[in-house]
Amino acid sequence: xxAHLPILQVLIxxxxxxxxxxxxxxxxxxxxxxxxxxxxxxxxxMILDQVLTQGVISYFMGDWPAPWGIEFRIDAVNAYILLIVxxxxxxxAFYGRHSVTREVPRDLIYLFYTAFLLCLTGLLGxxxxxxxxxxxxxxxISSLSTYAMISLGKDRRALTASYQYLIMGTLGATFYVIGLxxxxxxxxxxxxxxxxxxLLDMDGSIRTLQAALAFLTVGLSLKLALFPLHLWLPxxxxxxxxxxxxxxxxxxxxxxxxxxxxxFFTIFGVDIFEETGLAPVLMTLAIAGMFVAxxxxxxxxxxxxxxxxxxxxxxxxxxxGISFLNVTGVSAGIVHLLNHAVMKCAAFLAMGCFMYRxxxxxxxxxxxxxxxxxxxxxxxVVAGLSLIGVPLTVGFISKWxxxxxxxxxxxxxxxxxxxxxxxxxxxxxxxFIEVAYFKEPANPSLKIKEAPLSMLIPLWVMAGASIYFxxxxxxxxxxxxxxxxxxxxxxx
Numbered sequence: 039x040x041a042h043l044p045i046l047q048v049l050i051x052x053x054x055x056x057x058x059x060x061x062x063x064x065x066x067x068x069x070x071x072x073x074x075x076x077x078x079x080x081x082x083x084m085i086l087d088q089v090l091t092q093g094v095i096s097y098f099m100g101d102w103p104a105p106w107g108i109e110f111r112i113d114a115v116n117a118y119i120l121l122i123v124x125x126x127x128x129x130x131a132f133y134g135r136h137s138v139t140r141e142v143p144r145d146l147i148y149l150f151y152t153a154f155l156l157c158l159t160g161l162l163g164x165x166x167x168x169x170x171x172x173x174x175x176x177x178x179i180s181s182l183s184t185y186a187m188i189s190l191g192k193d194r195r196a197l198t199a200s201y202q203y204l205i206m207g208t209l210g211a212t213f214y215v216i217g218l219x220x221x222x223x224x225x226x227x228x229x230x231x232x233x234x235x236x237l238l239d240m241d242g243s244i245r246t247l248q249a250a251l252a253f254l255t256v257g258l259s260l261k262l263a264l265f266p267l268h269l270w271l272p273x274x275x276x277x278x279x280x281x282x283x284x285x286x287x288x289x290x291x292x293x294x295x296x297x298x299x300x301x302f303f304t305i306f307g308v309d310i311f312e313e314t315g316l317a318p319v320l321m322t323l324a325i326a327g328m329f330v331a332x333x334x335x336x337x338x339x340x341x342x343x344x345x346x347x348x349x350x351x352x353x354x355x356x357x358x359g360i361s362f363l364n365v366t367g368v369s370a371g372i373v374h375l376l377n378h379a380v381m382k383c384a385a386f387l388a389m390g391c392f393m394y395r396x397x398x399x400x401x402x403x404x405x406x407x408x409x410x411x412x413x414x415x416x417x418x419v420v421a422g423l424s425l426i427g428v429p430l431t432v433g434f435i436s437k438w439x440x441x442x443x444x445x446x447x448x449x450x451x452x453x454x455x456x457x458x459x460x461x462x463x464x465x466x467x468x469x470f471i472e473v474a475y476f477k478e479p480a481n482p483s484l485k486i487k488e489a490p491l492s493m494l495i496p497l498w499v500m501a502g503a504s505i506y507f508x509x510x511x512x513x514x515x516x517x518x519x520x521x522x523x524x525x526x527x528x529x530x
Contacts, residue, residue: 044085287382324354339401356378
């Protein structure tokens with residue numbers, strides 16, 4: 039059975055999704071989602087252990103060897119991402135029972151859970167596959183189900199947000215396919231490792247190579263919401279149901295960053311990537327995103343929109359690490375995949391708790407909420423401290439290694455910019471903490487209780503992880519450094 043873990047990771051949620059439609063009952067659908075998410079988490083844990091002890095896993099579909107057949111190829115890089123996606127999926131599935139019931143129309147809940155499993159399938163498939171076109175197929179599975187989940191928000195503006203994401207996502211997918219088509223025209227293969235080998239042996243056709251890299255970069259930048267191609271993200275996060283926002287913020291953009299890593303380092307390699315001069319462009323956009331998005335976040339009155347712009351800024355940190363093209367920088371970018379997933383999932387889960395009890399996440403409606411929902415607010419404070427990068431939180435680890443990477447690259451001004459951008463996070467996090475603890479409620483007679491335990495437990499799992507992985511970095515940083523060494527070192 040262990041030999042088939044890579045395909046089971048994807049096949050189980052794919053086969054379970056239709057069961058939600060067959061039973062057409064929200065509670066049964068929720069149980070199916072919870073069980074499947076937990077199974078996926080267990081499988082990803084086993085896969086990561088297998089990779090770390092035995093090396094790279096290659097799984098061939100129908101016993102057709104690569105590059106002729108479709109291959110699932112799992113190394114330290116994507117085993118790490120599989121663990122993140124499945125863990126977040128399990129946490130959000132447990133959390134979602136009450137939240138989804140409150141924020142999704144009752145008669146559509148079973149369809150919501152169907153889309154959730156399909157989205158999980160697509161994200162896990164994108165991460166596990168070793169075939170570039172198969173990656174596109176899984177990308178579309180996750181994207182289409184994401185559009186559906188966003189549109190299920192009760193606010194009518196969720197439909198507009200979903201449609202906007204559909205347009206932008208389709209453009210991104212189109213750019214990806216065009217870039218992949220150019221690579222196939224040059225090499226005659228779609229296997230990621232084989233693509234790398236063929237490109238190393240090629241002479242000439244530099245313009246086609248540059249065009250392919252440009253199309254792939256723009257397409258994936260749209261998917262991961264790199265500034266200024268982030269315009270779909272604020273509305274999607276704001277109007278989607280809270281469970282959807284937490285899941286997407288912690289997984290979808292992170293998997294897109296993983297795909298970008300594969301394109302830059304596994305398909306093209308560090309040398310080709312460096313020769314094209316793309317790294318300085320990415321560094322500029324990343325820094326611009328860190329400052330512009332954080333500044334815009336300060337002026338938001340809707341907390342979900344505020345955190346959405348914060349996510350754009352945090353994606354800037356990840357891409358900044360990658361653009362250094364050294365092991366320390368790529369390690370910082372990869373470890374921030376987990377760190378940002380943990381802290382932002384906690385922050386959005388807290389917003390879901392506020393939405394459940396208050397019915398709003400507008401800042402003026404949350405005055406004094408720290409006294410009425412102390413456990414929820416305390417968890418948000420932990421997530422906020424992580425966003426700032428306070429020591430003993432995961433955010434500090436990421437920014438510390440980003441600063442080290444800048445110093446290794448002899449870029450002290452960049453290190454200073456990382457510190458300055460963190461001050462902007464202080465402003466928008468403190469803005470909410472101030473009204474939550476030091477402002478009197480607009481309606482003191484309104485009785486507001488703490489969130490249900492089934493929502494608080496997942497919330498505090500994420501908040502606790504923000505502290506635990508900020509203190510004990512052996513697993514997260516160790517795997518991230520191993521993955522970075524493989525990528526920057528050019529290991530297939």
